[in-house]
Amino acid sequence: MLQPGRDDLQLLQIRELTKGFPGVQALDHVDFTLQKGEIHGLLGENGAGKSTLIKVLTGVFRRDGGTIQLDGQDIAPQNPADALSLGIGTVYQEVNLLSNLSVAENLFIGRQPHLFGLVRTREMRRRASDLLAGYGLHIEVANPLGSFSVAVQQIVAIARAVDLSAKVLILDEPTASLDAQEVATLFGILNGLKQRGIGIVFVTHFLDQVYAVCDRVTILRNGRLVGSRPIVDLPRIELVSMMLGRELAAEALHREHRRAVAGEPLVAFRDYGKRRFLEPFNLEVRPGEAVGLAGLLGSGRTETAKLVFGIERADSGRAFIDGKQVRIASPRDAARLRFGFTPEDRKTEGIVAELSVRENIILALQARRGWLSPLPRRVQDEIADRFIKLLDIRTPDAEKPIGLLSGGNQQKALLARWLATEPRFLILDEPTRGIDVGAHAEIIRLIERLCEDGLALLVISSELEEIAAYSDRVIVLRDRRHVRELIGSDVSADGIMTTIAGH
């Protein structure tokens, strides 16, 4: 009432939106307001609720409670096509168009100009060319979409969504696979759409891009609204702390003697990198040392692990073990060099839920031996029992399917899988993700014990307190680059956060 003019500008109003899944409250009374002609950044780490919010908006999920108003009208999108007809268009990182059809067909499928039942192909192509010319794109629209770069495909997707009378355009990590030039082009287009009064929701992990293009940001964490602020009033350090939600409390975890581990590095990577994946980096890990990788989601943490373990093949730089140059072109190579890796997504990349704890533990060891020389059952039992005892894996017996164990115990069994191969270098990606608080401390103690036994460790975590607790050194990443290495007293949650924010 105080500002009567402002209501006209409000395009999308979400109030008290709630959505739960079994065991998780994905969205908890979240408010979100989008104005006409605004680019609005939606930020948050994994599990913050960004994708749930978008999926409710686009009709993939039904909400449990709350209201969504578009132009003052209550809406309830039933499916993506419905959302689109209401005026909410979405462009995903993985472009959801048809790469086998021509660009023109992608733009006009279902609404091709036609005469007596026959598609007027020439007319359709002319219109498609005109449409894309409005976005500064001059391409042969008769060619299949798949023959163009991701950037072009994304512009086509945007053009299609806007042409289908979108009022709200949602861009879900559109820049993740684009280079700097392409990002600049995309931002030019977004600014053009903004002038036309379209409201844009922009999901990204790149803080530089947030500051380059957004007018306002809304930050979610653990399904709750943390805040919504104009970007000009929000210093980076504050934005990062809102995203990571740090509270200065659990200092008890601090590692007492942070040793500067001496000696020759066990593994060393020089100018190691891959184009469009990760900038070249240098990395050394010594025996008995834990090196932490910190950064926001998408900053290149997991990408580093994937390059080091050979899941992605590096196209520049060299790798050394004990000073000797080696080639790591596949996880097999890495395993032969006695590397171990527990992935971030335990459920899909780590455990085999139907197999027993024993079978999960011996998996990597057996794979290294080859399937032609199976481990005798007696040895299997012995290994399984030893690690169940050693890591305190809580299971009634080794034959229980691992899927029935709690997250923390699954994580320990995964760790056991690699420890059974007696690795020299172990990579842990988010070892404490999704496990209960008590188990966190256990995993951390385990990490410290492994270090004392002389293992070289590379640990990725979003939990700043934890990473500060067990790491001897921390490498901070931003925008797919290793930006800084923290050593000694700089290794603290505050130090890491300041470095992540940059500037």
Added chain:
Amino acid sequence: MIRRHLPVLITLAVFVVGYLICLAQFPSFASTRVIANLLTDNAFLGIVAVGMTFVILSGGIDLSVGSVIAFTGVFLAVGIEKYDINPYLAFVLILGIAALFGAGMGFLIHAFQIPAFIVTLAGMFLARGMCFVLTTDSIPINAPAYSQITDIAFMLPGGGRLTFIALVMLLTFAAGIVLAHFTRFGANVYALGGNRTSAELMGVPVGRTTVRIYMLSSFLAALAGIVFSFYTSAGYSLAATGVELDTIAAVVIGGTLLTGGYGTIIGTLVGVLIQGLIQTYITFEGTLSSWWTKIAIGALLFAFIVLQRGLSAASGRSSRA
């Protein structure tokens, strides 16, 4: 442009080379008689292959077509000879029955998300079983309408007869080309084969299109069955066994990707003609067993699948670079 049509061009090159080899060995291959017979002998295969091309383009498969051809023959023989149904009425009836049958399969595939392989396999057994319910004998069809229709032919210079059934096949191909490349339905079929989920998100009527695709396939299988009954003048329960596989082979050799999304109707015509060419060559040769046709087709099929794999891998690399 060239790259996109490469599979079809290769198919065409194989046909031309094959034809020249035949010609070098048997100069009579140049006669219109041999060419017209090539079309007539493969008319039913061509017609059913048009439907199969739509199915495979959409990412599906239809194993029931051979049985539908046999059922059509048996239905016509029993209907015309035993129950004195007017042949033309019988044609309309069987085309309608087949279309319903195909629509039913399409509905099951879409509504219950059952793989097309399973649904059409069940359809294959069902149609074959229905043949035996009607009769287990081979019933000759002696209706005058049959001899009238088979007598229709355009005389070509050089003694060839472009028969009615060859014309039906060529018309089916022409209609198929228009349907695939110049209608919204055609675009939807390609969309389905490209990526079903994306197609759905983009508002393609997935359910309706699926039903129509299988309806079209069964309808054309029945039309092929009618043509086949002209060709053999009989209905027999065990006829056309394995034709579904010959058809799939023709479609794949014609350059359509078995995973859907890429291919052309005209390529399928060439694929059918290549099969016919091999068969004719073996007939001319005289000493080879007719099973050599199968062996040659098997080898060709293998070569084409490897080729497609290679091409798609190569284009995947170039678009990523």
